[in-house]
Structures are given as structure tokens and as C-alpha cells.
Amino acid sequence: AQSVSQHNHHVILSEAASLELGCNYSYGGTVNLFWYVQYPGQHLQLLLKYFSGDPLVKGIKGFEAEFIKSKFSFNLRKPSVQWSDTAEYFCAVNGADKIIFGKGTRLHILP
């Protein structure tokens, strides 16, 4: 069965710190992987996605994620976070008809 595991439920960082949010997935077929972000009071929106090709994917606002097939991982990274990155982040894996989400990571950036 498809599943997504996000290891960090709540992360607190200071501005300019580096960020890495862990995501592992379980899926038996070809995977498409996503990171979504939900800023306070806003819609859930796509941050970046991996479908094929270069396993290092760059998204909006300086975020990137690396697909490591051997580790079933798709970790999200940003070298220097800003206060405006405070949000909830969801990793997701896409099967044929539906997308399965992880439980989310709440990121709080201290100014």
C-alpha cells in the first residue's frame, strides 16, 4: 500500500539556518513525488514536484528536494530559511488516481 512518512512533526529554526525536512515513501510502482506548502491562512499550494529526470528538483522560494530511489526518500531542503517560510509542509506520493499525503511538518522560523 502507498504511504508517506514525514519524520519531523514540528521544527523550529532561526532565520538563516539551513533546513532539511525528511520524507520517506512506500509505493510499488512508478512514483511521482510532491511537496506542498500551506502558509498561515492560505490555500495548500505546490512547492515542487518530481516526475522523472534529474533527481534534484528545484521549486519556488529557493526550495529544493532530492529523490533518492534507493532510500525511498524525497527530502526537502533550503540553505537559508526566512521568517516568511513559517508554514506547514506536506510530502506526497502520486499513484494512478490519487495522491497520498504525509502528516505534515509545522515549520516555525524565529525572527
Add this chain to the structure above:
Amino acid sequence: SQTIHQWPATLVQPVGSPLSLECTVEGTSNPNLYWYRQAAGRGLQLLFYSVGIGQISSEVPQNLSASRPQDRQFILSSKKLLLSDSGFYLCAWKPGQGRDTQYFGPGTRLTVL
């Protein structure tokens, strides 16, 4: 461009009352449609999805049901709400039946008292 609408934005209902939440998508045809419930610490729980009119797949047995009376309309219903139905309900769509990005609506905050 495509847009997705949900209403109402907020709803307060007594226990035992019925529920109807509506979601519509504009600017696309034959989308896949989804209902999720978002709860703190539990992430996004997929409730129902539909790949076409009248076709509903249920992911979690519960007090809710879904219907798709038109191509771009997806309705979440309940005959009798429970306290545990409180939460934030999100509708989403994605193009066709292939592997693609999902796009989310603004959500409905439901409080059952």
C-alpha cells in the same frame, strides 16, 4: 485558467444535523476530484475521490458520503453529523486520470457542536 471553489467557507452545525459541502471546478473538463479532511497533527486524510460522473471511491469508512452529479461538481454530505466530523475539509482536482499535480480549494471549516 482553472479555478476551484468551495462553499461555505465556515459552517457551524449541531450534532445530528445534515451536511452538504459543495466544490466546483472551472476551466477544465473530466477532472479527477478529491475530498480531504485536514486535522492538526494528522495531515491530510483522503476521504473520497472520483474519476468521473457518478463514480465515487471511498477511502475511509465513516459518517460521510460523496456524490458527483456533474462533471465539475463534487459534494460531501452527511445525514447526521457527529462531533468527530469537525475539521477542515479540502476539495482538490487534478487533470484527467494521469499522474499530475493536484490543485486545492480554499477549504471549509466545519464545527459540530
